[in-house]
Amino acid sequence: MISNDTQRFAAIISHAKEYGFVFQSSEIYDGLSAVYDYGPWGSELKRNIRDHWWNAMTRMHDNIVGIDSAIFMHPTIWKASGHVDNFSDPMIDNKDSKKRYRVDHLIEGYADELKANGDEAGADAVIAQMDALLAASDYAGLKSLIDARSIRCSVSGTCNWTDVRQFNLMFSTQLGSVSEEANEIYLRPETAQGIFVNFLNVQKTARMKIPFGIAQVGKAFRNEIVARQFIFRMREFEQMEMQFFIRPGTQKEWYEYWKKERLDWHLSLGFPAENYRYHDHVKLAHYADAAVDIEYAFPIGWKEVEGIHSRTDFDLSSHQQFSGKKLQYFDNEINQNYVPYVIETSIGLDRMFLLTLSHAYAEESWTKEDGREDSRVVLRIPPKLAPIKLAILPLVKKDGLPEIARDIMKECREDFYCFYEEKDTIGKRYRRMDALGTPFCITIDHQSKEDNCVTIRYRDTMQQERIPIASVRELVRSQIR
Ligand code: GAP
Numbered sequence: 398m399i400s401n402d403t404q405r406f407a408a409i410i411s412h413a414k415e416y417g418f419v420f421q422s423s424e425i426y427d428g429l430s431a432v433y434d435y436g437p438w439g440s441e442l443k444r445n446i447r448d449h450w451w452n453a454m455t456r457m458h459d460n461i462v463g464i465d466s467a468i469f470m471h472p473t474i475w476k477a478s479g480h481v482d483n484f485s486d487p488m489i490d491n492k493d494s495k496k497r498y499r500v501d502h503l504i505e506g507y508a509d510e511l512k513a514n515g516d517e518a519g520a521d522a523v524i525a526q527m528d529a530l531l532a533a534s535d536y537a538g539l540k541s542l543i544d545a546r547s548i549r550c551s552v553s554g555t556c557n558w559t560d561v562r563q564f565n566l567m568f569s570t571q572l573g574s575v576s577e578e579a580n581e582i583y584l585r586p587e588t589a590q591g592i593f594v595n596f597l598n599v600q601k602t603a604r605m606k607i608p609f610g611i612a613q614v615g616k617a618f619r620n621e622i623v624a625r626q627f628i629f630r631m632r633e634f635e636q637m638e639m640q641f642f643i644r645p646g647t648q649k650e651w652y653e654y655w656k657k658e659r660l661d662w663h664l665s666l667g668f669p670a671e672n673y674r675y676h677d678h679v680k681l682a683h684y685a686d687a688a689v690d691i692e693y694a695f696p697i698g699w700k701e702v703e704g705i706h707s708r709t710d711f712d713l714s715s716h717q718q719f720s721g722k723k724l725q726y727f728d729n730e731i732n733q734n735y736v737p738y739v740i741e742t743s744i745g746l747d748r749m750f751l752l753t754l755s756h757a758y759a760e761e762s763w764t765k766e767d768g769r770e771d772s773r774v775v776l777r778i779p780p781k782l783a784p785i786k787l788a789i790l791p792l793v794k795k796d797g798l799p800e801i802a803r804d805i806m807k808e809c810r811e812d813f814y815c816f817y818e819e820k821d822t823i824g825k826r827y828r829r830m831d832a833l834g835t836p837f838c839i840t841i842d843h844q845s846k847e848d849n850c851v852t853i854r855y856r857d858t859m860q861q862e863r864i865p866i867a868s869v870r871e872l873v874r875s876q877i878r
Contacts, residue, residue, distance in 0.1 A: 406696040409758045410627050412774065416832050418442065418754070419628060431621060431632045438833055439750070441784030441814060443635075446749050447614055449781060450637045453662055454612045461610035461639060462603045466591025468616060469572065472582050477719035478590050478712060480583075483683040485563040487536055488622055489543065491550035492557040497622050498550075500539050500561055501527065507548045509698075528679040536561040566619045568632075584618035589741060591615070592640045593712040596724055596737075600642075607726055607737055608651065610641040614746065626697055628747045635746035642737040644728060645710065651740045652687055652707045659703060659742050660691055666779045668756050674699065684711040693752050702752050703744035710736040753778060757834060776834030777857055781877045786813040787869070788830045788838040794819045801866070802841045805851075809870045813877060831856055837873055 413419040418439035422432035435443055455463045475481050487500040504527045508520040523546065530538040540561045547556050568584040585591065592599075592611045599611050614637045621630050628634075643651050656675065664670055676699075678688040686709050690701040713724045713736045725734050754776070762772035780786065789806050791798035799819055809815050816835065818826050823840060830838050839851040850863045853872070864872065 402696040402698075405758070406627075408760070409696065409754050412758060412776075412832070413439065413627075413754060431630065433628050433631060433747075438784040442753065442778065442782060442834075443746060443750055445782045445784070446753065447635075447637065447746055449666075450662075450744070450746075450749075451612065451614060454610070454637075454639050458610065460605065460608060461612055461641075462599060462605065463612045463614075464592065464595055464599060465615065466588070466595060466613060468585050468618075469582055470585060470590065470594070472580060473719050474590050474594060474716070475567065475583050475586075477715040478593075479683045479715070480567060480586055481565070484567060484586060485565045486622065487531070487539060487561050488564050489540070489561050490559040491553055491555065492559060493555045494550050494553035496550055496552050499622060500543070501531065503543065503548060504539075506551075507546060532680045534680075536563075564620075564622060566621065568618050568620050585616075586619050587617050587743070588613045588615045588636045588638045589640060589743065590712070592638070593716055593724075593739075594720075596642065596713060600726065607728060608641060608643045608647075610639050612637075612639040614638075628751050629695070629697065629700065631747060634748075636743060637746055637749075638741065638743045640708075641740045641742075642726070643740060644731075645735055645738045648686070648707045648709070648738045648740060652705065655740050655742050656689060656705050659705060659744075663691065663693075663702075666782070668693075668752070668779075672756070676701070682706065684708045693755070695751065695755050700748075702748050703742065706741045706743065708739040708741050710738050712739065713737060753782060773828055773831050775831040775856060778834035778836075780836040783834045783836050783877075784814065785816045785830070785833055785835040786837065786877055787815045787873050788826070788835050789815055789817050790823060790826050790838055790840045791819050792823060792840055792842040796843060797846060798841045798843070801845055805839070805841070805866060805869060809873065812870060812874055827854060836876065839869060 416438060417436035420434045420436055421428040422434050423429045451463065455461050488497050489500050489503065490497045504523060508523050511520040511523065523542075526542060527539070530542060540558065543558060544556065549556055567586050569581050570584065572580045572582045592613055595611070599605065600609070614635065616633060617636045618633050621632055641651060641655065660673060660675075663673060672694040674692050676690040676692045678685070678690070681688055685706045687707040689705050691703040691705070692699045693702045717724045717736065724736060726737050727734050757776040757778045759775050759777060760772070761775060762770060765771050787809060789802045791802040802817060802819075806815050806817050827838055834856070836856045838854045838856075840854070841851050845851055845866070849866050851866055851869065852861050853864050853869070854861045
């Protein structure tokens, strides 16, 4: 049984593998660091999160449409966006172990140790000092802080550090068949730029009027130096981003609007409010005039799951300058041409997946009526996100029960994901469905042939009741809307 957050996190990782949610990439070749594959139930869960976000953003807002832009883009885009010059993290290497650290992670780790030893005030002071130095891009100051505190490398145990240096996080590759003719291009580090460069295409073809948004879901790539903590920080991951184009001067009110709207989206899934908080950025990205993270209390601590950024007119203006093409909007309400301002919402799909597992994973044990102990591992995934919605379980493999079960399956499978299982005892099958997060199981028994009813079992309460076969589909549908 788990007793602390580290054990809980380890238990979630091993559960994710054992039950077909997430596998290490290239596992039979000893794996590829910070790259992961999603298994049968993981890919369903991921798709459900993606669809839920997509519908909430596009279908539920008259003024937001979606696009699906290419990962490969003209290399000048990354010059214009500032990523070639600015998309880097301050790093430091330990000369003895040759291990490279992100400076903020190194100092945060040190602060966590202070906290664990009861020195909360000391930890807060060191973080405040680090934040001020990061905000001022004072790398010599950061190095002095690391030296002054004698912060050690976890591998070598020494304080033998290099200077703090910046490392660009973009992956590059060659476009073209002959290497001499090839152009160096980048794998996109965010999906946002595909939206910016299509701003006018979308505005004109979808006849959008400001304020309006463009949403996109897709892969992004970053050569994260410190890539650990399972799918929290990956080198290949998926983002769900929305750029909301607005009239200049209205950015503060739209920023507040999207801050609230996005937190409400999380809470509407039933995730507890006390596990969320806002964290204002101290050091703003090169494009932002305000930025906040929505943080979640993961088993690895409070961490960012989503960012809301007020990006000003930085991106459109810059693309206008680099491309030589006008990226302006004529606002006929005020009779003015302008480059719109932008509020961005950006959430990592993989991080939302990890958040869902972190919330859902529970180990439970209890004493049964006959005095014996029982236990289970259950994933309390919100029903609308659950990979399998309904398990259909004939009590035995004979006497016409599988036929009834198959008929129910036929009726329901177009509406939601159903899973048919006739092997093992019913108790074992329930446990397996709990471990996969299936919110509803129905059992077809001999009585079903007489009364056209089945037993439905609810994952969270383990309560069971008899319901007519004719009502199964609607009952499940009503719970997953
Ligand atoms: N377009 C803005 C942007 O990309 P970001 O804060 O760098 O902003 C947005 O990233 C979100 O993408 C983060 O809140 C996080 O959920 C996710 N994300 C960023 N880097 C990630 C990584 N290496 N692995 C997994 N998710 C990541």
